[in-house]
Each structure stands twice: as C-alpha cells, then as structure tokens.
Amino acid sequence: MRIFSGIQPTGKLHIGNYVGAIKQWLELQLKHKCLFCIVDLHAITIPYDPKNFQEVIFQKAVEYLACGINPEKSIIFVQSYVKEHTELTWLLNTITPMGDLSRMTQFKEKSKQFKKIVGAGLFNYPILMAADILLYQTDIVPVGKDQQQHVELARTLARAFNRKFGKTFRVPELMLPKLGAKIMSLQNPKQKMSKSIPRSCLFLVDEPNVIREKIMTAVTDPGKEIVYDLKRKPGISNLLTIYSLFSEMPIKKLEEDFKGRGYKELKKSLVKVLVQSLEPIRRKRKELLKREVYVQEVLNQGAKKAQVIAQSTMTEVRKKMGLV
Ligand code: AMP
Ligand code: TRP
Numbered sequence: 001m002r003i004f005s006g007i008q009p010t011g012k013l014h015i016g017n018y019v020g021a022i023k024q025w026l027e028l029q030l031k032h033k034c035l036f037c038i039v040d041l042h043a044i045t046i047p048y049d050p051k052n053f054q055e056v057i058f059q060k061a062v063e064y065l066a067c068g069i070n071p072e073k074s075i076i077f078v079q080s081y082v083k084e085h086t087e088l089t090w091l092l093n094t095i096t097p098m099g100d101l102s103r104m105t106q107f108k109e110k111s112k113q114f115k116k117i118v119g120a121g122l123f124n125y126p127i128l129m130a131a132d133i134l135l136y137q138t139d140i141v142p143v144g145k146d147q148q149q150h151v152e153l154a155r156t157l158a159r160a161f162n163r164k165f166g167k168t169f170r171v172p173e174l175m176l177p178k179l180g181a182k183i184m185s186l187q188n189p190k191q192k193m194s195k196s197i198p199r200s201c202l203f204l205v206d207e208p209n210v211i212r213e214k215i216m217t218a219v220t221d222p223g224k225e226i227v228y229d230l231k232r233k234p235g236i237s238n239l240l241t242i243y244s245l246f247s248e249m250p251i252k253k254l255e256e257d258f259k260g261r262g263y264k265e266l267k268k269s270l271v272k273v274l275v276q277s278l279e280p281i282r283r284k285r286k287e288l289l290k291r292e293v294y295v296q297e298v299l300n301q302g303a304k305k306a307q308v309i310a311q312s313t314m315t316e317v318r319k320k321m322g323l324v
Contacts, residue, residue, distance in 0.1 A: 003028050004138040004172075006037035006079065006129075009060040010048070011195035012203045013067075015274075019180035019245045020144025022067050025074075028142060034074040035136055035306060036064060038299075041079050041086065041128060045121040046114055061295050063204065066285035077302030079132065084310035088131035089124070091317060095160050096127050096153075105149055113196065130154035134161075135310045138172045145181040146192060148174055165320040168313075180245045186218040189234035205282060208275045215239075215271045216264075226258040226266055236263065243270050246277045 005021055007013070013022070028034055038060045040053070057078060064076055079085050101107065101123055111118040126149075133141055133154045141151050151174040158169040185191045185200030193200050202214050220235040228237045228251050243266070244251045258266050288295060318324050 001032045001139040003032050003034040003140050004133050004136050005142050006039040008039050008043040009057045010043050013063050014201035014203050016183035016193040024142040026068050029074045036076050037079050039079045045125050062288045065288055066281050071298045075302045075305045077306045081303035082307050082310050084314045085131050088135050089128045092127050092157055126150045126153045130157045133172050134169045135313050137170045140175050141172050142175040168320050184238040189238045211274050212271045215267050220263050247273045
C-alpha cells in the first residue's frame with residue numbers, strides 16, 4: 001500500500017503533530033511504501049519570512065529524521081522540488097466546486113485569523129493538498145482530525161475526475177489515530193493544540209525545565225478525581241491521553257494507578273514520562289543539525305524518487321484531459 005502525508009514548515013513540531021501524524025508514520029513505514037512531504041507551498045498561504053524560509057524547511061527535515069522517519073525506508077521530500085504538485089493543482093482547480101472550498105473549517109478559521117490578507121491561495125489550499133495525495137496514487141493518508149475534511153475533498157475530487165475523464169486516480173482513505181487525533185491546548189483544553197498559539201503547545205524540542213513548567217501549569221478541571229471524562233474533565237482527559245500515548249499504558253490502567261492521588265502527582269509523573277520519551281528526539285536533533293550536507297542529500301534523493309511517481313501520474317492525467 002502507498003502512504004502519503006505532510007506537515008507544513010511553520011514553527012516547531014508539537015506533541016499534537018507527533019501523536020496525530022508522526023507516531024502513525026513510524027509504524028506505517030515498517031510495512032508500506034511511504035512518502036512524507038514538507039509542504040512548503042502550503043506554508044506560503046499565510047504570512048511568512050522568505051529570508052529564513054529555507055532554514056525553516058531544513059529544520060523541519062531535521063525534525064522528521066530525529067523522530068525516526070527513516071530515509072532508507074521512506075521518501076522524505078520538499079513539495080516545491082517536485083513541480084508536478086503545482087501542475088496537478090491547476091488541473092484539479094477546474095473540477096473543484098467553489099462551494100466545497102468555502103465550507104472548509106480550516107479556511108474559515110484562518111481567514112478570520114489573517115483578516116487583512118486572505119489570498120486565493122488560502123482558499124485553494126485544499127486543492128493543493130488533494131494534488132499532493134492523488135499524484136502518488138495514495139491508498140492511505142495518516143493525519144490528525146483537523147485534516148479530515150481536506151482528505152474528504154481529495155476523495156471527492158478523485159471520484160469526480162475518474163467519472164469525467166476515465167479511471168485515473170486511486171481514491172485515498174483517511175487514517176486517524178485511535179487515540180490522540182486531537183490533542184488539546186495545555187492552556188485551554190477546549191481548544192486544539194496549535195502552532196499558531198505557541199503557548200498552547202508542548203514542543204518536541206522543549207528542554208526538561210520547559211516541559212516541567214508547561215505541564216505543571218497546564219489548566220485542569222474542578223474536583224480532585226483523576227478520570228477520563230471529556231465533558232466534565234477536558235483538562236485531565238487531555239493529560240491522560242498524552243500520558244497514555246507516551247507511556248503506552250492504557251487510560252484505564254492510569255485511572256487505577258492514580259486513584260486517590262491528586263492532579264499534582266499525575267502531572268509530576270507525566271513530566272517524567274515526557275522528559276524521558278522526548279530525550280532521544282532532542283539528542284538526535286542536535287546531532288543532525290550539524291549534518292547539513294547529509295540532510296540536504298536526503299531531500300534531494302527523496303525529490304528524485306517522488307518525481308518518478310509524480311511524472312508517471314501526470315503523463316496519464318494529461319492524456320486523459322486531452323492535453324497532449
Ligand atoms: P500542521 O502543523 O497543521 O501542518 O499539521 C501537521 C499534522 O499534525 C497534521 O496531520 C495534523 O492533523 C496534525 N495535528 C496538528 N495539530 C494536532 C493536534 N492538536 N492533535 C493531533 N494532531 C494534530
Ligand atoms: N494541510 C496539512 C496540514 O496542515 C498538511 C498537508 C499538506 C498534508 N498536504 C498534505 C497532509 C497531504 C496529508 C496529505 O496539516
């Protein structure tokens with residue numbers, strides 16, 4: 001089976017990105033052909049700094065590798081290196097209903113956040129994402145819950161194209177993690193942990209003292225009991241979810257272990273788990289930051305391999321659309 005997923009080169013990876021996306025990728029790469037993309041063309045749909053953009057992209061590649069994405073097994077590449085993404089985006093534009101785009105939750109949220117500069121790129125963002133996925137005849141797209149609607153659109157466009165021009169694209173399936181598809185903010189457990197609100201995030205590169213500070217001050221709920229209950233205890237439920245994902249212990253077992261103990265004890269113990277789990281990533285990242293040539297080579301080789309698949313799809317797409 002073929003797997004495709006991507007992350008934007010903006011900010012640093014947080015534990016939501018890790019459990020929503022990367023943790024799934026690590027398992028999938030053991031059994032399947034995977035492509036993991038750094039989607040730079042998506043990142044430029046909101047304000048960014050062109051001067052340090054290449055540095056941000058490099059940092060993202062380092063983070064992928066530090067998390068354990070293995071370039072011997074998976075194709076790691078930068079979206080803009082493979083021009084076919086933009087070509088397919090244009091072609092898919094012609095069969096995408098405007099209504100579908102205007103219903104996208106992420107577009108509505110981002111256009112509120114960046115009121116003054118809502119470009120057509122932000123509106124068309126989901127078409128570029130569909131192109132990413134369909135270009136590689138993807139079977140499975142492992143992402144967090146916030147991307148579900150975008151993957152749905154990719155499925156709709158694949159079907160619409162196949163109907164109109166003849167069978168060309170595989171219709172991809174969404175894959176959400178069973179637990180952790182939506183990690184919530186540490187400061188407000190009713191909001192998603194999001195790069196655009198750095199205070200809400202625990203980053204993979206945070207040092208132990210920062211992890212301690214962020215977890216110990218995380219917002220919790222009234223009462224004392226440690227139980228998983230999204231309605232009554234969104235804060236504690238979020239901490240239990242994070243605990244379970246990083247310790248591989250079921251939430252039920254954690255509830256038993258922490259029976260009769262307070263929030264503070266849960267938090268202290270969670271700090272230990274996180275410091276320990278994130279330490280290898282932090283260490284590997286520091287090593288990789290010094291190996292610039294190697295990281296660049298991974299990206300160059302990745303783009304070459306990706307392009308072979310992308311070109312083969314595009315040859316067929318052009319033919320079907322009467323463009324040759
Ligand atoms: P982004 O940072 O928006 O490029 O997201 C990269 C990946 O992380 C996507 O698969 C998202 O669905 C996932 N993701 C982002 N935020 C969260 C979160 N709070 N919980 C779970 N997954 C998330
Ligand atoms: N839009 C996704 C996000 O913000 C990133 C992304 C771009 C993606 N293209 C993709 C994810 C293709 C999965 C498949 O998280």
